[in-house]
Amino acid sequence: MTLAGVNVPSVPTPDRRRLRTFAFDPMSTRLSGRYLVLDVPFETNLQPGPCGSLLQVVDFDATRDQWYEPVDLDAGAVLAQDGLRPSERDPRTHQQVVYAVAMSVIERFERFVGRRFRWRANHQLRLVPHAFEGRNAFFDPRRRAVLFGYYRADQRDPGPNLPGQVIFTCLSSDIIAHEITHAIVHRLRRYFAQATNSDVFALHEAFADLVALFQHFVHRDVVIQAVAATSGDLRRNSGLLDLAEEFGRSSGRGRALRSAIGTERTPDRFRRATEPHERGACFVAAVFDAYLDVYQASIADLLRIATGGSGVLPPGRLHPDLVNRVADEAVKNADRLLGMVVRAFDYLPVVDVTFGDVVRAIVTADRVLFPDDSGNLRGTLVEAMRRRGIYPPRVTSLADAALTWPAPEQPLSLADPAAPVDLQPLILSATRDLDLTGEAGPVISAAPAAGGRAGERRIDQQVGAWARRHAHALGLEPSVDIDLAGIHVAYRQAADRQPRPEIVVQLTQRRPDLEDPGLDENKRPVFRAGTTLIAGVDGRVEFVIAKPFPFLDEGAVAALPPGHAAHGHHRAGTDRLAALRRWLAGLEEDDALSAWTLEPAIDRLDFAAMHNDVGGEAADVRVHRRGAHVQRRVR
Amino acid sequence: MSGSTVAVRMYNVGFGDAFLITVEGTAKPWRMLIDCGVHSQGQARKISETVDAIISDLAATSPDGTPHLDVVAATHHHADHISGFSVDAWQDVRVDEVWLPFVEDETDADAAALRRAQTETARRLLGLIEARTLGLDPGSGPADVREAHWFALNSFGNADATDRLLGRNGQHFAGAHRVRYFPHPDEAENTVAVAGGDAVVHVVGPSRDPEQLKRMDPPKSAGWLRLDLDDPEGVEDLTDVPLFDPDYVVSDRDRLPESLVDAKRSLNLVRVTNDAGLLGAASILERAVNNTSLFMVLDVGGTRLIFPGDAQEGAWQHVLQNPAKTDLLRDAVFYKVGHHGSHNATPKDFVEKVWQDGGYAMLPWGLVKRWQDAIPKRELLAALHDHQHTVIRADAPQTLPGVVTVNGDLWSEVVFTVNG
16 A cells, blocks of 8 residues: 555544434324434444444344344445435334434433443343334343334224334334333343332333433424424423324324323322332323423523513414523423433432332432532422322431431441452543543443452452441341442532542342242242442442341341441331232232242233333233243343 | 031042032932033043033932933133033933023123123134244144133133023023023022022122122233224234335345344344233133132031132132121131132132131142142142141042042042031
8 A cells, every 4th residue: 555545634533423313203203294313422333233332233023034234324325414314114214213212312321320331241232123013112131132013003093194004113212212211220220120019110111201201302403393382381292292102193092101291290199009100100290290390490581581571471473582592491401300310320229119219319319419409400309209299208308308318327438448349440440431532441340250450359259248247237138148239430510510429339139038938949039138339439438228128137136236227227128028028929919820820920020011012001911921931030 | 407418529520610519408409510611721531521420420319310400500601610511411401590600691781791802802812822823733832822822712612511501502401491690780689599498509709899890801902912802903913014125135144244143143033922911811811701700608507618619819809808798608618619729719818817627628620731830729728728628639539438428530529417
């Protein structure tokens, strides 16, 4: 090669990749004539598929035993037109749409949680756009995949679709966002895949729905149009708030999770609800109430300015400048509110989560960053939850201080000289991950396979030794193995615009001594305790978020000083154990298959069953059996 | 009535029920047959052999040699409870009355709709199962599909038997019979004097309460697929329809990036099936039909015997929440174990708190390999044992002098003498 051939001025790699999608599914695009452009990070070395570092789109149709041509998003012609123009008839655009929406959701998530997102062991999540025929799309943890179904629209009530037309769930931005969020939630809290109370799956569903719902606000154009069309009152615009429009209409069914939005703010519905979708719907509605309140409050001054102080808008259209400013507020507040909810994730317990826990996690996480709550965002959200009956049981008030997770009774530090945990490699790696121009840090995971430097104890061993030493204070049984389920460093931006580094540790412990001795150890419901720790980078533990079981040696607990955390853990653990046993018995009672098999009913609850008839009334078949191919329990 | 006897003869059909009850007292003997059927997968012998045995037993005890039954009660329309009535030999048996749960009453609009929905759902399910197995025998399909098929068949294919019980479509007993549906809306009608006044049958279930009727509703979807009964198109299948123009199909797989091929291999997409959904729906249908069961207490001068059909948890609660009905159960001498001893068909509270110790329980059971670990429920047998009940199993007949007689492996019989 000649020197001249090498020595050309380089073109910098773009930072962003623009890709077209439907707005927000083929049906609404057909009605509006509008496509959207998503702006996602530019992955270098993106292979046909697309196959990137986080996602891999596998468009194999097993029913017909054929591959569909994988799209090459780096092809010049594709790059030059913001990706292919989405079409129901071209499977390559289906691949593009699932990739674009999934990337966009992941990026947003990273921004909220303050760290680089990676799937477990740095694997990719697989997206299969044409996986099966059926009214469903679901995240399958065992396959590390989201499987999308396709089906014929209802013959009698297809909505604005053709009767019998093929509907692809992989073309709905809402369904994609929803399923990707399930995968992300599963990455952060894998034991939430076990429905140990009525809120666990409800929470999975509600988070997934909220992310999908607020994803609409990524598109400023759409928001502007909604604001203009409704004169600023977003409650009147259903298009922006509706989820999975096409899916809901073509299946001739209602849309369960959003059913509570805009309903009267009373606690009755949540108190009565036992079914996961129903409880999730109340949570989604409460967050949305808060959003509307915050939004209305934030545009009150704009409306006053625009109306000479009265705040009462005249009939007719808003001034385009006002529309722009109001839309800015709508977008900004959507981000703030969703951010507040998503940020809370690190503050959730490791197992057995409830909506009450979510309220406490939101308040604690937000208070660390915004102690003053100057915009009254936190207060508004807590109030919106309260009005719908969602608050932790047994708190003395709904004041910040009462809702915050407890700090350790006695000082507790990961730097305890008797069993220190070396946090430095972890902090360095997380910091390098945030430097986009440099090389990513090494993966330091909780999995025993990931070792540190030679001759050094692995981080899971260090944390294990430390946790055994402090088991009583952590709500974990000292005589039973303690596992490190996750450890990471997050940098969140606080009110003073400075990053706040934070270490999040997840500890779990299986308690075979409490499980049903009449069943095989590998086939019975697992009883698992867990504790989340939030610590500073110096190792000082700030919060202990425990889901304990009773301690084995009650005498040893009784001998501890009266103020010791173990007493509270023991009491809470006794209650939790009784509640879990009641719950499991109830599942068996409800499940029609329990009569016929020894397999525990809880093992038949999974994401596929949760999502039967997504957006429809899945409740009529509440409990489904997991596929026969699942022989091994991976939870 | 002192000195009267009541005998319960359990025929060993396999996985199914057939009980002949005889009350002998001041009046002429009174005979009632409760159910006669067997599950397709768990036959101890051909059901026609059991029918022949029942008929010859009846003939032997009849003064003129004509087999006769005062009452035939068919607790619910599952094959394992009524399949035997399709046997033609019944044409020679005189039957005075047939008792059925009210959901079988075609003149009752609500009941008819429910009954039709159950049957139609079974039909749809069978269609989906057939589509799943591509028309091949579901009996050799994956285990979940096979089991779903059994459930759907159990609820579906009993037309001849039903016809005989209703005396229609050319099916009949010897002569005409009266059909009665229970429970009657008039509560007084649900206590029926029988055996010339020596005995009373209390029909305590099923409930007609709308809340309870929900427990009899068939499922509306089977996993990803709908069981929409109003949809005239029936089951839609896209399997043979190409999703996209052939141009988009990769013809040369060698061109595919290796990482995609690897991913496809590990995903094992061929195994993404809706089998769990089919089985879930089929089991809900099975339970829905069980919950239509006639639940009867036979009272012979204070000696009480419980025949719950296959009522499951919800249907039992309707009885246990009613103090008067619960009182009928407390001092019973006999309990026909519900639903072959499965989980949820005999409430824990009934065994632990209601039923007094030291009674007799008959367990109609036959081996079906798929269910052998779960049915009968070990905890139930242990609890019955702990409360000093004598459990008589159809599959393991055992004589107990003075109380239990057996006839080879054909039947076992327990006799109670009434202390007036």
